[in-house]
Structure formats: structure tokens, C-alpha cells
Amino acid sequence: MQLCANKLDKKDFFGKSDPFLVFYRSNEDGTFTICHKTEVVKNTLNPVWQPFSIPVRALCNGDYDRTVKIDVYDWDRDGSHDFIGEFTTSYRELSKAQNQFTVYEVLNPRKKCKKKKYVNSGTVTLLSFSVDSEFTFVDYIKGGTQLNFTVAIDFTASNGNPLQPTSLHYMSPYQLSAYAMALKAVGEIIQDYDSDKLFPAYGFGAKLPPEGRISHQFPLNNNDEDPNCAGIEGVLESYSQSLRTVQLYGPTCFAPVINQVARAAAKISDGSQYYVLLIITDGVISDMTQTKEAIVSASSLPMSIIIVGVGPAMFEAMEELDGDDVRVSSRGRYAERDIVQFVPFRDYVDRSGNQVLSMARLAKDVLAEIPEQLLSYMRTRDIQPRPPPPANPSPMPAPE
Secondary structure (H helix, E strand, O other): OEEEEEOOOOOOOOOOOOEEEEEEEEOOOOOEEEEEEOOOOOOOOOOEOOOOOOOHHHHHOOOOOOEEEEEEEEOOOOOOOEEEEEEEEEHHHHHHHHHOOEEEEOEOHHHHHHOOOOOOOOEEEEEEOOOOOOOOHHHHHHOOOEEEEEEEEEOEHHHOOOOOOOOOOOOOOOOOOHHHHHHHHHHHHHHHHOOOOEEEEEEEOEEEOOOOEEEOOEEOOOOOOOOEEEHHHHHHHHHHHHHHHOEEEOOOOOHHHHHHHHHHHHOOOOOOEEEEEEEEEOOOOOOHHHHHHHHHHHOOOOEEEEEEEOOOOOOHHHHHHOOOOOOOEEOOEEOOOOOEEEEEHHHHOOOOOOHHHHHHHHHHHHOOOHHHHHHHHHHHOOOOOOOOOOOOOOOOOOOO
């Protein structure tokens, strides 16, 4: 919205006034909370303030008829701002004014009591008011957007021999490995947003039988034509089967599997599909340059990457890929969006050994950025959610 004022009271001895507005939301208990302050316009009784945006919930908490109080002040350097006057309105009243100027009288109750001929302390005019709808993650899911979940697991030798209890891949009959816990924690939540529950699952950094070829994107189910596994249980099954057949080797390369998912994501840009790649790894990345290049390219696609670090390694390189502080760049080109979320699994392990708690904590944090990353893609492409399909009416009972 944008507002201006006319003929405000003069408060400064030497100059005119330096007016600014303070917006208050009324609370259920009759108190008021500041929700916005405009900038100060210096030395004028007829200020025009800059347009500004405010969330509807901040202004009225979704109650369109709730009182919104606006105070007009004259700014003073020492912070003892002089009260010029006030007026009240509501979200509904403001929104009716979209097509016409609405003028509010600024009243100072103290002056009104003292002066019999007091009219007002000036007027404030609403120059423009418009409302933009912001869609939520749920709006897109309701409209049919599918999350496509792909898993990539680190099969490099630094994980240790899977047959030894010291290995990060060790399948104990009593508890899940760190890899299996991370996979289950994230996957069991994401699978609810994927209608076919079929997940491509890959391994990287292993020598494959029979000829010992090193691969950085081999299907865990050993099927090059169809790497899909049925549900998270199917992924876990294929993962444990692969541990028995491939040889852990190296190096640790992320780029091939990121590019693999990016190729699928590049085919669909209408907002109906969004791709999430979960990479679980124990450490130092060998193809940092290529991985950054792959992330920068993928940042313009409907895609997010979650990296879970397992084991005791130092993960500084992973922090660099998680663009929260500094946007990832490659050859002078910056990622269009932040699409990588990195977490070290050790930060989530419950000290009492409660695996369910560890997995819940991990899933909550790891998945926290996905909705905003999906929304940022949709916003930059101006893709609106489709309307949800109509609910199936209950069939009419057959006549007896």
C-alpha cells in the first residue's frame, strides 16, 4: 500500500514536521502490537511515503474486520517523537479502497478535549492498495505436484569392510547402520508425497562384478533399464544386496549422480514434478569442481539435493556446497537458487541410543528447506498451483 498526508500539524519550532506512520495490529485482549513503521519524510506537512508490503497475518492475523490503528508522529533526533494524531481502519476497509482514494482524518484526542473548534490534525490518504496471493507448498501438493525421490549411497572403501562391526555399512541384526537410518528417516516422509512410491536408487564409488568396472551411478537393484525400487523397504533391500556383491572402492564423486537426476528434471518444467536427490556419504569429496558445476546447472531446474554426512569425518567441503552463507559458484557463474541442504548425521544421534528419536530429528531438519526450495523454483518460473481435483462425491445408494 501507499499513503500520503495533507496539512499535518506543525510540531517543529524552526521547521515544519518530519512525519512517519506507525501501524498497530489489535490483539484479542484489546492491546496493540506494532506491525509496521514507514520511513520518515523530512520537513513537510504534506508527506508522501514510499509504497510498502506487509503480510496480511501481520496486519490483522487473518481477521479482516479487526481494528488496525495508525499513529502519525513527528520524528525527533533524540527519540522523543511528537504524537500528531491517529486514525483506525481495518483490512476490509483498506481493501475496498483499491479503486478509490480514501481519506482518513488524523485526530489528536488531547487537542480535541482542549479546543472547542478543533477539526483534525490533518488527513491521511490511501493512494494505492493491492493484495498478492502467495502460494504455499501444500497448495502445490494439493494441485498434484509430485516429489520424485532419488537415493545415492556412498560405496567407497573409506566406509570400512561391511562385514566388520566398525564399518559404517555394517548390517547388525540388532540395529540399523547410519546409512540405513538416514535413508529410512528421510525416505519414509518423502514417500508420502510420491504417488507411485518407486524410487531410483544408485550407488557410487564401487567396483562392479564381474569385470571390476568402477562406477559412480550404478543401480542398487542391478537393473540398468529400470533402477526403481518399490518403496523405502525396496531401496533398503537393494542396498543390502549390493553390499554383498560389489567391492567398496573410490573415489567419492557426486557429479555423475547429480547430472543423472538433473537430466530427468530438465524434461519437466511445468511444475507437475519436483526432484529430490538424497546423497548419503562418509566424507571427502573427490570431484569438487565438477560437483559445483553440476549444482550450478541444476539450480535452474525443479530439483533439490540433500546430503547427509555419516561417520566422524570433517565435512568442510559439504558446508561449502550448502549455499546458506555463500551461494555456490562455478567458473564465475552463481547458482540461481540455493538447492543443497547438508547435515552431519552425528548431530542428530540420540545419546540414549533411541533410533526412532534420532531419525525423527534428522528428518525434521533435513526436510525443512524442501518446501521453500520448491516454492522458490515455482515463483521464479511464475508457475501457479493447479486447482485441487474435486473430491469424489459419495455414490448414490442403489434403489431397493
